[in-house]
Amino acid sequence: xxxxxxxxxxxxxxxxxxxxxxxxxxxxxxxxxxxxxxxxxxxxxxxxxxxxxxxxxxxxxxxxxxxxxxxxxxxxxxxxxxxxxxxxxxxxxxxxxxxxxxxxxxxxxxxxxxxxxxxxxxxxxxxxxxxxxxxxxxxxxxxxxxxxxxxxxxxxxxxxxxxxxxxxxxxxxxxxxxxxxxxxxxxxxxxxxxxxxxxxxxxxxxxxxxxxxxxxxxxxxxxxxxxxxxxxxxxxxxxxxxxxxxxxxxxxxxxxxxxxxxxxxxxxxxxxxxxxxxxxxxxxxxxxxxxxxxxxxxxxxxxxxxxxxxxxxxxxxxxxxxxxxxxxxxxxxxx
Amino acid sequence: xxxxxxxxxxxxxxxxxxxxxxxxxxxxxxxxxxxxxxxxxxxxxxxxxxxxxxxxxxxxxxxxxxxxxxxxxxxxxxxxxxxxxxxxxxxxxxxxxxxxxxxxxxxxxxxxxxxxxxxxxxxxxxxxxxxxxxxxxxxxxxxxxxxxxxxxxxxxxxxxxxxxxxxxxxxxxxxxxxxxxxxxxxxxxxxxxxxxxxxxxxxxxxxxxxxxxxxxxxxxxxxxxxxxxxxxxxxxxxxxxxxxxxxxxxxxxxxxxxxxxxxxxxxxxxxxxxxxxxxxxxxxxxxxxxxxxxxxxxxxxxxxxxxxxxxxxxxxxxxxxxxxxxxxxxxxxxx
DNA sequence: TTGTATGCGTTATCAG
DNA sequence: CTGATAACGCATACAA
Numbered sequence: 132x133x134x135x136x137x138x139x140x141x142x143x144x145x146x147x148x149x150x151x152x153x154x155x156x157x158x159x160x161x162x163x164x165x166x167x168x169x170x171x172x173x174x175x176x177x178x179x180x181x182x183x184x185x186x187x188x189x190x191x192x193x194x195x196x197x198x199x200x201x202x203x204x205x206x207x208x209x210x211x212x213x214x215x216x217x218x219x220x221x222x223x224x225x226x227x228x229x230x231x232x233x234x235x236x237x238x239x240x241x242x243x244x245x246x247x248x249x250x251x252x253x254x255x256x257x258x259x260x261x262x263x264x265x266x267x268x269x270x271x272x273x274x275x276x277x278x279x280x281x282x283x284x285x286x287x288x289x290x291x292x293x294x295x296x297x298x299x300x301x302x303x304x305x306x307x308x309x310x311x312x313x314x315x316x317x318x319x320x321x322x323x324x325x326x327x328x329x330x331x332x333x334x335x336x337x338x339x340x341x342x343x344x345x346x347x348x349x350x351x352x353x354x355x356x357x358x359x360x361x362x363x364x365x366x367x368x369x370x371x372x373x374x375x376x377x378x379x380x381x382x383x384x385x386x387x388x389x390x391x392x393x394x395x396x397x398x399x400x401x402x403x404x405x406x407x408x409x410x411x412x413x414x415x416x417x418x419x420x421x422x423x424x425x426x427x428x429x430x431x432x433x434x435x436x437x438x439x440x441x442x443x444x445x446x447x448x449x450x451x452x453x454x455x456x457x458x459x460x461x462x463x464x465x466x
Numbered sequence: 467x468x469x470x471x472x473x474x475x476x477x478x479x480x481x482x483x484x485x486x487x488x489x490x491x492x493x494x495x496x497x498x499x500x501x502x503x504x505x506x507x508x509x510x511x512x513x514x515x516x517x518x519x520x521x522x523x524x525x526x527x528x529x530x531x532x533x534x535x536x537x538x539x540x541x542x543x544x545x546x547x548x549x550x551x552x553x554x555x556x557x558x559x560x561x562x563x564x565x566x567x568x569x570x571x572x573x574x575x576x577x578x579x580x581x582x583x584x585x586x587x588x589x590x591x592x593x594x595x596x597x598x599x600x601x602x603x604x605x606x607x608x609x610x611x612x613x614x615x616x617x618x619x620x621x622x623x624x625x626x627x628x629x630x631x632x633x634x635x636x637x638x639x640x641x642x643x644x645x646x647x648x649x650x651x652x653x654x655x656x657x658x659x660x661x662x663x664x665x666x667x668x669x670x671x672x673x674x675x676x677x678x679x680x681x682x683x684x685x686x687x688x689x690x691x692x693x694x695x696x697x698x699x700x701x702x703x704x705x706x707x708x709x710x711x712x713x714x715x716x717x718x719x720x721x722x723x724x725x726x727x728x729x730x731x732x733x734x735x736x737x738x739x740x741x742x743x744x745x746x747x748x749x750x751x752x753x754x755x756x757x758x759x760x761x762x763x764x765x766x767x768x769x770x771x772x773x774x775x776x777x778x779x780x781x782x783x784x785x786x787x788x789x790x791x792x793x794x795x796x797x798x799x800x801x
Numbered sequence: 802t803t804g805t806a807t808g809c810g811t812t813a814t815c816a817g
Numbered sequence: 818c819t820g821a822t823a824a825c826g827c828a829t830a831c832a833a
Contacts, residue, residue: 138583140825140826140827141827142826142827150803150804151803151804151805152804152826152827152828153803153804153805153827153828153829154802154803154804155827156827156828156829157802157803157828159827160827160828160829164802164803165802165803166802166803169802183583183584184827185526185825185826185827186584186585187522187525187526187529187531187586187825187826187827188526188809188825188826188827188828189826189827189828190522190525190526190809190827191520191522191523191525191526191808191809191810191811191825191826191827191828192808192809192826192827192828192829193809193827193828194522194809196522197584198563198565205551205554208547208745212543212547215566216540216568219540219566219568223568226584228533228565228567228581228584228585229565229566229567230533230563230564230565230566231550231554231564231565231566232563232564233551233554233558246563248473248518249518249521249532249561249563250521250563251522355745355748355749381749384749387751388751391751410543410690411746411749413690414690414716414719414746414749414750415749415750415751416722416723416726416750416751473810475809475810475811476811476812477810485820486819486820486821487810487811487812487820488811488812488813488819488820488821489818489819489820490811491811491812491813492812492818492819494811499818499819500818500819501818504818519810519811520809520810520811522810522811523809523810523811523812524810524811524812525811525825526809526810526811526812526825526826526827527810527811527812527813527824527825528811528812528825529825
């Protein structure tokens with residue numbers, strides 16, 4: 132059942148079947164080049180012995196390991212959590228393993244190159260806001276490592292959603308509920324996703340002829356604390372917004388806290404909506420209405436692309452965003 | 467600065483310095499066996515070129531990779547998040563990388579052996595409730611890889627706290643605040659940590675001569691949902707508890723929800739305290755008073771032990787638990 | 802379609 | 818203290 136002491140090698144399999152080791156190797160890498168007969172014989176023995184090629188040796192010969200690296204910048208634990216779980220599921224029963232690589236410093240390209248050089252991974256998945264960083268993608272290209280950014284990027288590669296359109300729809304929905312003063316807690320300025328969402332907000336506010344003055348837009352950095360600060364600011368503008376959109380759930384939770392500290396009830400006096408639909412959205416009180424970004428599906432598709440043998444450069448793919456209704460939004464009550 | 471195209475190998479370093487490759491190898495593995503002179507020459511060239519031994523080749527020769535595996539069962543994201551971050555910090559600037567390995571199935575020992583066999587990691591860190599599973603520790607021992615369970619275990623190995631004593635203190639503290647009816651949402655029955663905490667609760671309740679009937683103890687499984695269910699149950703017992711302790715923050719958040727749905731105000735009518743002091747504890751409303759388990763320090767110490775060259779079997783180490791005061795607890799108000 | 806020889810970059814053995 | 822040589826397990830020319 133399980134190799135008792137020492138593992139089988141390709142040599143022993145070869146001997147067992149009565150072929151050369153190269154033939155065994157081919158069974159794994161180019162099975163189509165084998166005669167049906169030898170293939171069958173090999174398959175039998177390999178299944179029976181449960182032989183698996185040694186990944187370390189493979190890595191040395193191939194200059195490429197069986198690792199998938201998830202690069203993140205620790206700025207958004209919610210997304211990380213979602214993606215981690217999804218990749219874990221996708222990798223179950225696979226030979227592949229997931230490496231978690233925080234890259235936070237200024238010299239991110241350098242850190243990336245060093246990592247690539249050490250791990251020689253099979254592929255890299257970039258999480259926002261690292262997915263924006265074209266230098267990281269280039270580093271992977273240069274190292275011949277497949278790289279898939281998650282979330283919108285300038286180059287439209289990778290797995291992404293149409294954040295601009297989704298945000299516009301969200302604003303329209305709030306307007307239909309009677310909201311006229313809608314605040315926005317935006318994400319990091321340098322983030323393409325944050326930019327797109329802000330544009331969607333501006334689009335839609337303009338469409339509805341609503342005030343979109345700068346005081347209604349407060350920049351955040353995706354952290355809970357920045358959500359609190361932004362929320363405080365937003366609650367001070369007058370007339371006070373009746374709804375606030377935050378670019379992720381962490382910040383939305385921060386807005387909830389700001390409201391509580393200011394004595395503003397949610398959703399009674401203020402509606403709040405987040406982005407990502409992270410686990411946190413269900414933990415808060417009231418539970419957060421949130422835009423569901425299918426991070427899990429994007430991650431799983433990314434894994435598929437990386438694991439696939441196709442040589443073609445991976446084309447981008449688009450996913451839909453859906454609104455998940457919970458308890459933090461209410462129609463405006465006529466006063 | 468950075469290797470432009472192809473990496474340097476030990477051979478080229480050897481040639482550059484004018485020694486054999488074995489000598490270069492020794493520089494990294496047994497520097498004490500080199501003459502001060504050769505060592506100095508090597509050091510100069512190695513620093514200058516920034517040469518780093520290829521981990522894949524090293525792994526093949528040594529039968530051991532430069533990976534540290536974090537094994538978890540997805541039951542407690544809060545702890546995972548804390549530990550992940552801490553390990554990330556500890557590994558910064560190191561050659562080591564962190565792989566994330568969920569092990570959830572019934573055949574956990576089998577999955578563990580397969581992983582060990584494939585990755586041949588430098589060390590394994592076990593998170594609760596996987597740290598309880600002696601079979602997993604044995605699998606590591608058998609494979610000669612260093613294994614460090616986090617949190618209390620039957621064998622008192624690894625990094626742990628005195629959960630029983632801490633829980634007893636917590637109960638005493640609540641009693642001093644005037645609480646007499648104190649409910650407990652316990653963890654998974656099979657978890658040593660959960661057992662110890664329950665014992666601590668029982669100890670202390672008995673010491674204070676308080677009712678510790680079974681209705682005040684509701685089992686949970688560390689998930690948010692189980693916290694909600696347990697909270698509902700606890701709020702129905704009469705007379706109603708004035709305080710509830712949950713064995714982790716996720717479940718404590720669930721109790722918060724149960725209270726909200728039942729119209730019981732926290733901390734006004736019900737005090738709630740959690741365990742772990744996970745990020746979630748600050749996100750909830752009210753923010754959770756929680757027992758701070760130093761998961762970060764335990765994880766970093768575990769990494770240190772794994773990375774150290776010492777041959778001695780790693781002895782266990784004890785850490786302190788501290789109460790972190792937030793907004794979910796209040797003294798009992800005389801009615 | 803299959804086998805032979807060689808390389809991948811490092812470490813360990815055992816001489817000197 | 819140091820160096821030639823053989824592992825480590827697999828993959829890729831190239832030849833048969």
